[in-house]
Amino acid sequence: QQQVKQSPQSLIVQKGGISIINCAYENTAFDYFPWYQQFPGKGPALLIAIRPDVSEKKEGRFTISFNKSAKQFSLHIMDSQPGDSATYFCAAPLGNNQGGKLIFGQGTELSVKP
Amino acid sequence: GAGVSQSPRYKVTKRGQDVALRCDPISGHVSLYWYRQALGQGPEFLTYFNYEAQQDKSGLPNDRFSAERPEGSISTLTIQRTEQRDSAMYRCASSLASGPASGYTFGSGTRLTVV
Numbered sequence: 622q623q624q625v626k627q628s629p630q631s632l633i634v635q636k637g638g639i640s641i642i643n644c645a646y647e648n649t650a651f652d653y654f655p656w657y658q659q660f661p662g663k664g665p666a667l668l669i670a671i672r673p674d675v676s677e678k679k680e681g682r683f684t685i686s687f688n689k690s691a692k693q694f695s696l697h698i699m700d701s702q703p704g705d706s707a708t709y710f711c712a713a714p715l716g717n718n719q720g721g722k723l724i725f726g727q728g729t730e731l732s733v734k735p
Numbered sequence: 736g737a738g739v740s741q742s743p744r745y746k747v748t749k750r751g752q753d754v755a756l757r758c759d760p761i762s763g764h765v766s767l768y769w770y771r772q773a774l775g776q777g778p779e780f781l782t783y784f785n786y787e788a789q790q791d792k793s794g795l796p797n798d799r800f801s802a803e804r805p806e807g808s809i810s811t812l813t814i815q816r817t818e819q820r821d822s823a824m825y826r827c828a829s830s831l832a833s834g835p836a837s838g839y840t841f842g843s844g845t846r847l848t849v850v
Contacts, residue, residue, distance in 0.1 A: 627777075653836050655838070657839075662843070663843060664739070664826055664828070664840075664841030664843050664844055665826075665839075666840075666841065667838040667839060667840075670836070670838070672836075710777045710778075712777075715780055721766055721768070721783070721830055721833055721834050721836075721837055721839075722768065722780045722783055722791060722794075723778075723780065723839070724780065725777030725778050725779070726777055727775075727776055728775065728776065728777050
């Protein structure tokens with residue numbers, strides 16, 4: 622069964638610190654790795670995504686690092702802010718990469734303290 | 736509309752009743768997905784459509800669950816003879832194009848409670 626394993630389950634970071642969330646995958650056919658951000662009472666929203674032909678992608682304070690040999694990818698949030706407090710999900714294509722269906726990690730609840 | 740709209744926002748039903756959950760995707764979005772999200776978990780794939788065609792229903796838990804998108808826009812997820820284990824947040828998402836890289840826009844979901 623395809624899985625995406627996400628850690629940690631919860632994370633507390635001081636304002637200005639770096640938040641790091643990790644995901645591990647099994648299926649080497651995966652070719653797209655998005656991160657979704659979910660605020661309470663809202664649906665998940667696409668935050669940033671990467672393809673495995675690059676090792677890093679940066680958008681503002683958010684960076685995805687990708688390690689193909691280790692089958693891992695991670696989200697780094699630089700200069701974390703209280704407004705970043707949310708649940709973060711990593712994801713990967715489910716099945717044969719067709720059709721856009723995703724398998725999600727279990728989620729990481731991030732709390733940024735002022 | 737500006738976003739993906741789901742209705743009702745909350746639904747409480749008695750065990751054994753049928754329920755219909757509605758999703759109105761972003762206008763022009765080709766693909767529509769249904770996910771189920773348990774508390775504290777990531778969304779779990781149920782089924783998806785490209786236009787009106789149901790492309791994959793492998794995530795539907797059993798034959799009590801069905802979905803349709805007859806005109807390629809609004810979709811309905813129907814659960815027959817509901818059971819308590821069906822209680823969850825049901826989320827709909829749409830994307831402009833088919834394929835994993837298109838990026839989803841999720842709705843706010845329907846919280847289903849079976850009592």
